[in-house]
Amino acid sequence: MTSADTLKGFKRDGRVVIVGASLAGLRAAEALRDEGFTGSLTMIGDELGEPYDRPPLSKQVLTGWVPAGGTTLPRRRDINAEWLLGVPADGLDLATNHVHLADGREVPFDRVLISTGVRARPWFVEAEAALDGVFVVRTREDADGLQRALAAGPSRVLVIGAGFTGSEIASICRERDIPVTVAELASAPLVGALGAVIGDVAADMQRAHGVDLRCGVKVTQLEGDAQGRFHRAHFDDGSTIDADVAVVALGGIRNTEWLRDSGLAAGPWGIACDTGCRALDLNGLITDDIFVAGDVARCPNPIYEYRLISLEHWVNAVEQAQVAAHNMVSAQADRWPHLSIPTFWSIQFGVNIKSVGVPTFADEVVVTQGSVPDHRFVAAYGYQGRVTAAVSFNNAKWLDHYRQLIETAAPFPPPCPTPDEPVDAKPVPVDFPGPTLLAQGATVVVTGHDPSERRVTAAWQHR
Amino acid sequence: MTTTESPDILRRILDYSARADPYPLYSELRETPVALQEDGSYVISTYRELTGILHDPHLSSDVRNLSRPMAAAEARTTPSFINLDPPEHDRLRRLAMRHFGPPHTPGLVTGMEPDLTATVSGLIDDFADKQQIDIVEDFAYPFPVTVICHLLGVPREDEPQFHVWVNAIIDSLDYDPKTDPKEKLDNGMQATTDLREYLGGLLEQRHGRPGDDLLTRLANDDGPDGRMTDDEIVSTANLLLIAGHETTVNLITNGMLTLLRHPQVLQRLRDEPDLIVPLVEELLRYEPPVHIIPWRAAYSDITVADTVIPKGSQIMLMLASGSRDPDRFHDPDRFDPDRQDNQHLGFGSGIHLCFGGPLARLETQIALTELVRRLNRPRLVADPPPYRPSPILRGPIHLHIEQS
Numbered sequence: 004m005t006s007a008d009t010l011k012g013f014k015r016d017g018r019v020v021i022v023g024a025s026l027a028g029l030r031a032a033e034a035l036r037d038e039g040f041t042g043s044l045t046m047i048g049d050e051l052g053e054p055y056d057r058p059p060l061s062k063q064v065l066t067g068w069v070p071a072g073g074t075t076l077p078r079r080r081d082i083n084a085e086w087l088l089g090v091p092a093d094g095l096d097l098a099t100n101h102v103h104l105a106d107g108r109e110v111p112f113d114r115v116l117i118s119t120g121v122r123a124r125p126w127f128v129e130a131e132a133a134l135d136g137v138f139v140v141r142t143r144e145d146a147d148g149l150q151r152a153l154a155a156g157p158s159r160v161l162v163i164g165a166g167f168t169g170s171e172i173a174s175i176c177r178e179r180d181i182p183v184t185v186a187e188l189a190s191a192p193l194v195g196a197l198g199a200v201i202g203d204v205a206a207d208m209q210r211a212h213g214v215d216l217r218c219g220v221k222v223t224q225l226e227g228d229a230q231g232r233f234h235r236a237h238f239d240d241g242s243t244i245d246a247d248v249a250v251v252a253l254g255g256i257r258n259t260e261w262l263r264d265s266g267l268a269a270g271p272w273g274i275a276c277d278t279g280c281r282a283l284d285l286n287g288l289i290t291d292d293i294f295v296a297g298d299v300a301r302c303p304n305p306i307y308e309y310r311l312i313s314l315e316h317w318v319n320a321v322e323q324a325q326v327a328a329h330n331m332v333s334a335q336a337d338r339w340p341h342l343s344i345p346t347f348w349s350i351q352f353g354v355n356i357k358s359v360g361v362p363t364f365a366d367e368v369v370v371t372q373g374s375v376p377d378h379r380f381v382a383a384y385g386y387q388g389r390v391t392a393a394v395s396f397n398n399a400k401w402l403d404h405y406r407q408l409i410e411t412a413a414p415f416p417p418p419c420p421t422p423d424e425p426v427d428a429k430p431v432p433v434d435f436p437g438p439t440l441l442a443q444g445a446t447v448v449v450t451g452h453d454p455s456e457r458r459v460t461a462a463w464q465h466r
Numbered sequence: 467m468t469t470t471e472s473p474d475i476l477r478r479i480l481d482y483s484a485r486a487d488p489y490p491l492y493s494e495l496r497e498t499p500v501a502l503q504e505d506g507s508y509v510i511s512t513y514r515e516l517t518g519i520l521h522d523p524h525l526s527s528d529v530r531n532l533s534r535p536m537a538a539a540e541a542r543t544t545p546s547f548i549n550l551d552p553p554e555h556d557r558l559r560r561l562a563m564r565h566f567g568p569p570h571t572p573g574l575v576t577g578m579e580p581d582l583t584a585t586v587s588g589l590i591d592d593f594a595d596k597q598q599i600d601i602v603e604d605f606a607y608p609f610p611v612t613v614i615c616h617l618l619g620v621p622r623e624d625e626p627q628f629h630v631w632v633n634a635i636i637d638s639l640d641y642d643p644k645t646d647p648k649e650k651l652d653n654g655m656q657a658t659t660d661l662r663e664y665l666g667g668l669l670e671q672r673h674g675r676p677g678d679d680l681l682t683r684l685a686n687d688d689g690p691d692g693r694m695t696d697d698e699i700v701s702t703a704n705l706l707l708i709a710g711h712e713t714t715v716n717l718i719t720n721g722m723l724t725l726l727r728h729p730q731v732l733q734r735l736r737d738e739p740d741l742i743v744p745l746v747e748e749l750l751r752y753e754p755p756v757h758i759i760p761w762r763a764a765y766s767d768i769t770v771a772d773t774v775i776p777k778g779s780q781i782m783l784m785l786a787s788g789s790r791d792p793d794r795f796h797d798p799d800r801f802d803p804d805r806q807d808n809q810h811l812g813f814g815s816g817i818h819l820c821f822g823g824p825l826a827r828l829e830t831q832i833a834l835t836e837l838v839r840r841l842n843r844p845r846l847v848a849d850p851p852p853y854r855p856s857p858i859l860r861g862p863i864h865l866h867i868e869q870s
């Protein structure tokens with residue numbers, strides 16, 4: 004689709020299919036209509052019901068403030084789409100431009116947007132995961148179930164994994180005066196995302212709020228009673244704990260299995276794309292009609308040495324949706340790159356945590372403003388002498404400044420003092436537990452000898 | 467290069483002759499986004515640079531960080547939080563906000579709507595039959611004063627007394643030792659002392675008494691941050707009293723003036739009352755009450771648009787110029803209540819973002835809606851109207867209109 008006429012024709016009566024009808028999918032659909040796309044629009048989603056928002060599921064929904072059904076995403080405009088809900092897509096045929104549905108239907112398209120996001124990583128033993136009282140939190144059904152279990156007044160809740168979601172859930176438990184144990188393999192909560200310095204602050208916060216926080220331990224077994232109800236967990240140090248509810252908060256798995264045979268660069272790390280949200284194929288070549296947005300996308304960011312980065316951030320999903328939609332209906336010369344600095348927020352234990360940039364892309368961290376003991380501060384992250392990220396605890400108003408520092412590759416540590424500078428503002432090593440995404444085994448193999456023959460195949464196809 | 471000497475433009479802006487229409491001068495000023503003045507101060511006038519520096523933690527609101535002390539009267543007393551930096555600013559603002567808005571006191575402002583409407587209706591009843599009205603004296607001044615007095619717990623009867631003090635204080639804000647009589651500064655200082663003494667007297671009676679007004683609540687509060695000292699309460703009350711009406715008066719007056727200059731919009735507002743919400747936002751951009759934040763200081767070196775502003779420098783922020791920057795706002799000199807993405811600088815930005823924004827918005831929305839609904843074919847008597855002296859808090863001193 005190159006000539007101006009074909010593009011015009013496509014905008015007028017082309018066929019766009021969006022797979023994954025949640026935040027990124029809906030916002031992209033709205034943006035497509037905003038851009039003047041009048042062709043047919045099909046939304047494919049395996050969840051039933053209106054697209055809804057997930058951040059409240061580990062926050063207001065669990066306090067009981069907002070019912071699980073009450074987080075429907077606001078519609079910014081009418082999108083006039085055909086909705087195919089309740090059935091997953093299970094294949095993408097790029098030779099004939101069709102999406103296959105699990106019930107056998109085939110949906111043709113001219114351009115497709117993939118926004119299938121992430122699902123919760125389940126507990127690794129299926130029978131234990133199926134016990135009554137064992138939860139994950141990704142969908143509104145999950146949150147509804149957990150909310151009810153919390154409302155029933157459990158004697159204790161066990162949260163497995165102290166990332167953002169796990170920590171938020173622990174916070175809600177304390178707010179509801181429910182005893183809670185948090186088990187985390189790393190040295191402190193949030194360490195994987197924010198490093199050990201901030202992790203220690205998060206640990207203090209949890210303990211100050213009465214969380215029984217156990218770090219450096221692994222839960223090995225969830226034990227049920229005769230009725231199949233969860234009642235005890237075993238740790239790798241031989242200890243046990245009794246609880247009626249276990250929340251498995253071990254992160255997510257990207258929904259890419261359905262693209263196995265599609266020939267796209269899709270795997271456990273997401274779907275690789277360019278900054279214009281166009282998918283790469285297995286060989287790393289750019290495709291023309293396949294776009295990706297949201298949690299499932301893995302997009303290069305020039306600020307971070309063009310590394311491919313996957314983000315499970317709300318703002319990122321919205322912005323990529325916008326860019327993808329624009330590029331779907333624009334000629335090459337008018338396309339936009341997605342170049343924004345990532346931002347993320349979380350609310351836990353009465354503290355508003357916000358970040359800009361990519362904290363894991365750092366070797367040092369320094370508290371630049373405020374007071375760590377008061378849980379009001381900003382910390383800047385640096386990589387080889389330039390600012391790459393910042394995190395604020397109850398101090399979000401300053402982050403625009405740090406975004407600018409990141410955008411302009413300002414020197415790290417920021418040289419000039421500020422009025423609210425902590426007494427001991429020395430950079431320290433950032434101390435991450437190590438690359439979490441390595442060690443997943445090979446995903447592709449390369450074959451052929453001549454440049455014209457060299458090709459990549461997916462590892463599962465090769466085996 | 468962003469720094470050149472353009473003292474001339476600033477002087478012309480501050481000169482009273484520019485009061486009725488400073489905007490063409492702002493446009494000239496913006497050619498040098500960061501302009502070094504003869505006296506070593508810096509003037510910032512473009513949107514991007516203004517928002518950048520307003521979020522810059524190296525920018526201080528505490529005039530004690532200026533390398534050359536400022537003359538204005540305000541500099542001589544216990545600063546209120548508008549003139550403080552974190553962590554003190556944050557603590558005092560939090561303590562005050564506990565009684566003014568979310569999360570601790572949500573719904574305070576929206577709950578005031580019936581009272582505000584009643585006050586407005588009462589004022590309009592008083593002049594509904596008159597042919598000649600001074601929008602300032604008869605309406606735009608008494609309305610927000612009544613509101614802030616009630617909120618703070620300051621007796622409305624004392625208004626004539628503190629009106630004089632507040633005027634003297636605002637007059638002295640732009641005191642320039644080179645051109646102004648020393649009297650202007652002395653008056654301001656005396657008024658500051660008198661107003662503080664007056665508020666201190668009120669506060670004394672509030673300790674240990676129940677009551678819903680802000681003074682009483684501040685005097686008896688025990689939150690997670692503790693309690694303000696009496697000195698801090700007096701400074702805060704002083705700030706709220708002044709900030710709480712001087713600005714809103716001008717927004718309401720500028721609003722009426724702008725509507726009378728755009729009769730089609732006035733008619734539209736009659737037919738579509740919901741237009742008032744975006745219309746007030748556009749007013750805050752197009753004819754804002756606060757034109758200049760005059761006394762910011764570089765706590766340490768600050769880099770703005772490739773210019774390094776050295777530690778201790780005085781920085782003037784030309785907010786009203788930023789809100790008319792064509793690099794940020796399409797067709798910026800057009801009054802367009804349908805404008806999208808209207809992130810004006812009318813309330814400032816960053817940690818000192820106006821504390822009273824929600825209240826000021828609601829007051830102005832109700833005031834203009836009711837004026838437009840009830841005035842009968844209003845016409846301006848003089849255009850431009852006469853202006854107050856201040857280039858900082860800029861607005862008409864009278865707005866005479868006639869109606870049929």
Ligand SMILES: Cc1cc2nc3c(=O)[nH]c(=O)nc-3n(C[C@H](O)[C@H](O)[C@H](O)COP(=O)(O)OP(=O)(O)OC[C@H]3O[C@@H](n4cnc5c(N)ncnc54)[C@H](O)[C@@H]3O)c2cc1C
Binds near residue numbers: 023061091318347348
């Ligand atoms: C509990 C929780 C709290 C969060 N809190 C925050 C927060 O505080 N701040 C923040 O920035 N972010 C937060 N997030 C992350 C944020 O919600 C995500 O970034 C956002 O939902 C991403 O949107 P998406 O559309 O890309 O993916 P998703 O919302 O995951 O949507 C993908 C959709 O595709 C569907 N799907 C998957 N596979 C198929 C298939 N084969 N066929 C058809 N449909 C399919 C899925 O069922 C789902 O409906 C939170 C997430 C969760 C779960």
Ligand code: HEM
Binds near residue numbers: 709820823
């Ligand atoms: C239209 C009316 C108003 C306008 C245009 C206005 C404008 C502003 C501006 C520009 C600032 C920023 C000053 C700075 O950064 O130094 C500010 C701060 C402030 N305003 Fe307003 N204001 C208005 C009404 C009010 C009202 C009604 C109140 C009180 C109820 C109020 C209380 C304050 C306070 C306390 C501050 C200081 C905030 C801080 O330092 O954190 N204002 N206002």
